[in-house]
Amino acid sequence: MPRNNVPLRKAGRQNKRELLLNAAIEVFARKGSNQATIADVAKKARVALGTVYVYFDSKDDLLQHCMKEIIETEINGIINRTAEVSNHMDRLYEFFMHHVALVKEKPYIARFIAVEARQNENFIRRNPGYNPLLKYLDFVKEVTTSAIQENQIKTIDAEALALLLVGSMDIVLWNWLAGENEMDIDTIGQRIRQILHAGVALVS
Amino acid sequence: MPRNNVPLRKAGRQNKRELLLNAAIEVFARKGSNQATIADVAKKARVALGTVYVYFDSKDDLLQHCMKEIIETEINGIINRTAEVSNHMDRLYEFFMHHVALVKEKPYIARFIAVEARQNENFIRRNPGYNPLLKYLDFVKEVTTSAIQENQIKTIDAEALALLLVGSMDIVLWNWLAGENEMDIDTIGQRIRQILHAGVALVS
Amino acid sequence: MPRNNVPLRKAGRQNKRELLLNAAIEVFARKGSNQATIADVAKKARVALGTVYVYFDSKDDLLQHCMKEIIETEINGIINRTAEVSNHMDRLYEFFMHHVALVKEKPYIARFIAVEARQNENFIRRNPGYNPLLKYLDFVKEVTTSAIQENQIKTIDAEALALLLVGSMDIVLWNWLAGENEMDIDTIGQRIRQILHAGVALVS
Amino acid sequence: MPRNNVPLRKAGRQNKRELLLNAAIEVFARKGSNQATIADVAKKARVALGTVYVYFDSKDDLLQHCMKEIIETEINGIINRTAEVSNHMDRLYEFFMHHVALVKEKPYIARFIAVEARQNENFIRRNPGYNPLLKYLDFVKEVTTSAIQENQIKTIDAEALALLLVGSMDIVLWNWLAGENEMDIDTIGQRIRQILHAGVALVS
DNA sequence: CATGAATGAGTCTTCATTCAT
DNA sequence: AATGAATGAAGACTCATTCAT
Structure with a gap:
């Protein structure tokens, strides 16, 4: 044929x-x-x-495309998979755990995000839209803003929460990678959630 | 003579x-x-x-000693300077702001912590006691444990708070470095504090 | 069909x-x-x-055939176009000017003769009959010999004249190519002719 | 010591x-x-x-310095060695023969002048003062101009003579190199001289 | 101790050539 | 015949490390 x-x-x-x-x-x-x-x-x-x-074209070009690939499939994949969660804070937790799952399933991608995405400043400067961490930060900021608007959480600084969530996520996975996977990420995830949850809860 | x-x-x-x-x-x-x-x-x-x-002995040896030097002077310096703060949570905030001050004063040290300390796995594996991030995590964990014991905050997972605090600190400074210093770190610091403060506060 | x-x-x-x-x-x-x-x-x-x-067959083979092509069309073309000039010295001058015209019209061919024909020793050694410069030298030698035989010029060494004529032609075109075409080749051609003319003229 | x-x-x-x-x-x-x-x-x-x-710094840099070296020692050497010849045309002939001697003694230098000096257009454009052929042309032009001013030869175009002399010199040496040294350069030199001599001689 | 010239293994990148389609 | 993806040998250049002075 x-x-x-x-x-x-x-x-x-x-x-x-x-x-x-x-x-x-x-x-x-x-x-x-x-x-x-x-x-x-x-x-x-x-x-x-x-x-x-x-x-x-070059080693650098290959590296850039690796970043794009990761964002366009993994990162966006994680974000999209949380779309149907209606409660915004639950969505963020879902997001956190999806990321954890990704790290467990494809640790090398985690290493990419934790190390390469930081290191390669050429990339960061030239493709600000393609940095995994920035992508994550934007996502969390947006969701948080919605949560505030819909009165699901108290009025906090969306960026601060984004930095807290993504920062802890990032260091957790780095720690897990460097520490020869001794940490129980799922448990840690829940405990981080508890703290943040209390931190943003509407005052009764 | x-x-x-x-x-x-x-x-x-x-x-x-x-x-x-x-x-x-x-x-x-x-x-x-x-x-x-x-x-x-x-x-x-x-x-x-x-x-x-x-x-x-070698380039790598030099790098290792750079890490040690940073920890022994800068990191420990920051930690020591917070020693006299009696309230533990205030101490952690003090610690956060001292670190912010360090980043502003010696940005290249910040870059070291944000990038090199993650990247160089040789170092991390061989000298777990000499990684700035691990040092920070340990410090926060200890202080948090004391805070819990002394009933200053509710019982939370000390490691989770450490990851939240150090993780956000780390990503904040990385963001500040990569983002051409546009971020107002002091304000961000306070807002992160507010969230964490509410997150760990004793239930009234 | x-x-x-x-x-x-x-x-x-x-x-x-x-x-x-x-x-x-x-x-x-x-x-x-x-x-x-x-x-x-x-x-x-x-x-x-x-x-x-x-x-x-190969890049080299292609290069060889380029040389042949140039000789068989351009170089022989120039030589043939001077065939009807009866006076031998006029014929050489005609030849010179035809070559100049070629250079002006197809400068890349000039570059081929001035540079590639010299450089590619593989070619030169393997195809002595296909080197543009050698072809030119032979032609001038022949015409000069005829001129001497027919008493149009005094008895000189035909090869010496060939080298003078082709050598100057060659360097003129190289100069013109390298010098961003600033030289007035036609005028130069005439002046070279005057000198050579006097140099070979029969003693009155 | x-x-x-x-x-x-x-x-x-x-x-x-x-x-x-x-x-x-x-x-x-x-x-x-x-x-x-x-x-x-x-x-x-x-x-x-x-x-x-x-x-x-680089291969190209090395090549450039080779050219300089050749000009500064060999080419200038040849020109300087002719300084004491008072009759200008004799001086040019001397120059020609010195060059012939150089070719015979250090054929690789000849190849440099005949091939590399033409080929490397980067060099030619960036260092016009360091091209052996241009150096030769300038020298011959100058000497010829003096010869005309002092009435040693008739008024001809100095550039035309320079092109004749250097062009023939150049092709002679190239020919000699490519032709496996079969040519008797000394004899050829004399015969070229005869023609040029007659070409520029004062009319009796 | 201090120096910096010398070393050569290691890397990226190019490109003539092949060959399955 | 025509194609162009695939190949891998070759070459410019870098740089950690050594060592004679």
Whole structure:
């Protein structure tokens, strides 16, 4: 069926790009983008070294696209999955736990967010819209603002809550990664929730 | 007088070591330890390149000692300066604001804590006692535990509060560094305090 | 009509080969054969990269054929166009000016002769008969020999005159190319002619 | 004798730079600067690859300095050695023959002038004063102008003569290099001289 | 101790060439 | 014939580290 050829080809190209991107995310996350080499990425993706340059302009370009990929799939995925939660604060908790789940499932992505997203200032400056942490902060700020407007919580500074939530999330996952996963993140998550919950609750 | 020579010499040695350490902290913080070269450090310290290797075994060794230096002077300095505050929660707020002051005064140290302390896993694994973030977390945990014991706040998970406080502190300063210092950290600090204060307050 | 297909196809093949050759000449001349890539040539010819290898064995092979092409069309063209000039010295002058005209019209060909023809020693050694400069030298030598035989000029060394004429021609065009075309080649041509004319004139 | 240490050191550095420069000139000349690698140069100079970068910024920088070196020693040397010849035309002939001698003695330098000096347009554009061919042309033009002013030859265009002389010189040496040294350059030199001599001689 | 020239392993990147479609 | 993705050898350049002075 020749009709299928074109889509197959395209799929092939698309697949290889994805393949490289995923390999790069993992390799960059494991070794850090500075220590990781293009050869590592190519090896991980089981392609020749030069192939990386068929799909990406440079190592830096590859790193940028890794960030985009993570945001567009993982980060946005987490945010979207919380959409149906009606209570705003529950939504934030849901968000927190989805993130925790992501960290557990794909720790290398966590490392990306915890380390690369901070480190690579080139990226941060050039693509402010593509920084995972900023994306998270914006999301929390928005949800918090809605919660305040709908009188679900008392009037607090939305940015402060965002920094508290994302900051703790961030350090929790970093801690978990660095500490050889000894921490019980789920429990920690609930306890953080309790404190914040009390902190923003309407005065009875 | 040869008797004086020895102490003078020792002082000389000590000074040059300090000189190198301070130069390294600044250079590593500015460029990131990966991009910074030993030549950069030597230049900053106005010594010959080879001199660095007289006082430190390797680039990594130098980096480790930078961390130690920061903890032993800056981090411990901040913690010690809060010693006389009797109310534990006030002490934590004091601690938060001292850290903010440090960030403003020596931004490169902030960068060190926000970026290098996370990135350098070699360091983290080998010297768990010398990671600024862990040091901070421990400090907050201890103070919180005391606060609970003395019934100043309700019984919460000390670790959760530590993660909230240090995590928000950390992301605030990172944000401030990356965001070209547009944020008003002092105000943010107070608003974070309000939330946490309500979150841990004894139920009336 | 299948009878037509074959010639048409052949024309097609011929055309694509010519197309590639002309693209290559221009690209090699502009960038220099070392900096120019096969991809550049393919792009210029608006064919796929791999197509180049359908018609030529290698980059070097392509370069060799560029030389041949230039000699067989441009260089021989110039020489042939001077055929009807009966006076031999006038013919050489005509030749000089035809070459100047070529340089002005297709500067990239000039660059080819001035630079590539010298540089590519592989070519020179393997195809002594296909070097533009050698071709020119031979031509001038022949014409000069005829001029001497027919007593139009005094007895001089034909090779010496050839070297003078072609050498000056060559450096003039190189100068013109490098000097951003500031030189008035026509005037220079006439003045060179005057000197050579006097130099070879029969003693009155 | 410690007094000697400093000069020896300096001499050491100077020598290594010269060593590298000479190695580079030979390597670049033999292979062409495009085919020659930094590793080739280092090997020729019997130093480590990295040492080249201690003394030169880049391959291009090294090439530029090769040109300067050649001009400042060889080219100027030739020009200076003709200074005492009082008759201007004799001086030019002397110049020609000195150049021939140089070619015979250090053929790789000839290749440099004949090939690299033309090819490397970066160099030509950025350092017009450092192109051997331009240097030669200027010299011949000057001497010719003097010859005309002092009535030693008839009034001709100095630039035209310069182009004739340098152009023929250039092609002669290129020919000699490419043609595996079959040509008798000395004889050719004399014959070229005869023609030019007649071409510029005062009319009796 | 101090110096900084020398080293060479390690990296990114390019590009001629191949080959499955 | 035509295509262009894939390949990997090759080369410029960097920089931590050493060591003779």
